[in-house]
Amino acid sequence: MCRLGTDYFQALAANEQWLTDIPEFQVSVCKMYPSPMIDGFDGLAIG
DSSP: OSSSSTTTTTOSSTTTTOOOOOOEESSSSSSSSSOOOTTTTTTBBOO
16 A cells, blocks of 8 residues: 555545556567556455
8 A cells, every 4th residue: 555644545435546657678679657546445356
């Protein structure tokens, strides 16, 4: 769970707030940009 000094990234119910981050990975011939969605309520991956 992301904490930046507040509970801004904490949802009160499931599917109320989704979070993501887009990192860049260099693989042999290309770059990949995976972007998992995280539920702000329980921290589980959505997709």
